[in-house]
Amino acid sequence: MLEIWGRPYSSNVIPVIWTANELGLEYTLQLAGGSFGKLDTDDYALINPNRMIPAIRDGDFALWESLAIVRYLCDRYDAGGLSPKDTQTRAIADQWMEWSASKAFVPVIHLFFATVRTQPTDRDPYKIATLRDEAHGALSLLDRHLTDRDYVCGATFTMADIPLGCVVYRYFNVDVDRPPLPHVEAWYQHLTERPAYRDHVMRHFGTTPDEWAALEKACASEGVN
Ligand SMILES: N[C@@H](CCC(=O)N[C@@H](CS)C(=O)NCC(=O)O)C(=O)O
Incomplete structure (x- = not known):
């Protein structure tokens, strides 16, 4: 059976778990990373020598890097569906997945840490506004792309929507004022x-350290560990 290693609240693990569920795959979640540890073990180094999450094991096959895992699962279990068959459509999917990691993820994850993972008394309004502007600037490009299509690759949902869908959920759910992004908002509603x-x-997300610790602990009921 497919094994997914990671924590279900971790930003790079979420796309993998979403993909597996979108594909209807059976898997076991092996809780690792953060308070679950295990990344320093010799056994884990055989799965991911970077000692990071996520990683998967599919039979004898091990793979790390979240977006490589999303592609692998879609290619193996839904070729021609979530993984577009047409070479150019596939290239467009790859383009937006790369762009998600290089341009959209970074300001949004920093904005997330500057808000949700920073106690209200310690938050820096200038830093938050700067990150919000950076995130909005990146997502404006996606907004223009989505002007005349329902999903990133066109009329249907594909793997290209997965990393960006995770980024946008965080962006739309941190406590900041956001300028409008009408086409991204419409796409997000579809998701x-x-x-x-x-x-x-x-x-x-868990907004206080106690709440966060409780969420992490509750993960145990979702995994086999
Ligand atoms: N580029 C890698 C980044 C992996 C990464 O940064 N993983 C973080 C969690 S999101 C990690 O392993 N942190 C150590 C930990 O959670 O204990 C990927 O997309 O898989």
Whole structure:
């Protein structure tokens, strides 16, 4: 059976868990990283020598790097569906997945840490506004792209929507004022209709250290560890 190693609240693990559920795959979640540890073990180094999450094991095959895992799962289990068959459509999917990691993820994750993971008394309004502007600037490009298409690759949902869908959930759910992004908002509404997105991406972040610790502990009921 497929094994996914990681924590279900971790930003790079969420796309992998969403993909597996979108594909209807059976898997076991092996809780690792953060308070679950295990990354320093010799056994884990055989799965991911970077000692980071996520990683998967599919039979004898091990793979790390979240977006490589998303591509692998879609290629192996839904070629021609979530993984577009047409070479140029596939290239466009790859382009936006790379762009998600290089341009959109970075300001949004920093904005997330500057808000959700920083106690209100320690938050820096200038830093938050700067990160919000950077995130908005990046996502404006996606907004223009989505002007005349429902999903990133066109009329249907593909793997290209997955990393960006995770980024956008965080952006839309941190406590900041946001300028409008009408086409991204419409696309996000489509994503919220997908059960796997609702169950595995639209999760409460935990806003205090205690709440966060409780969420981490609750993960144990979702995994085999
Ligand atoms: N580029 C890598 C980044 C992996 C990464 O940064 N993982 C973080 C969690 S999001 C990690 O392993 N941190 C150590 C930990 O959680 O204990 C990927 O996309 O898989």
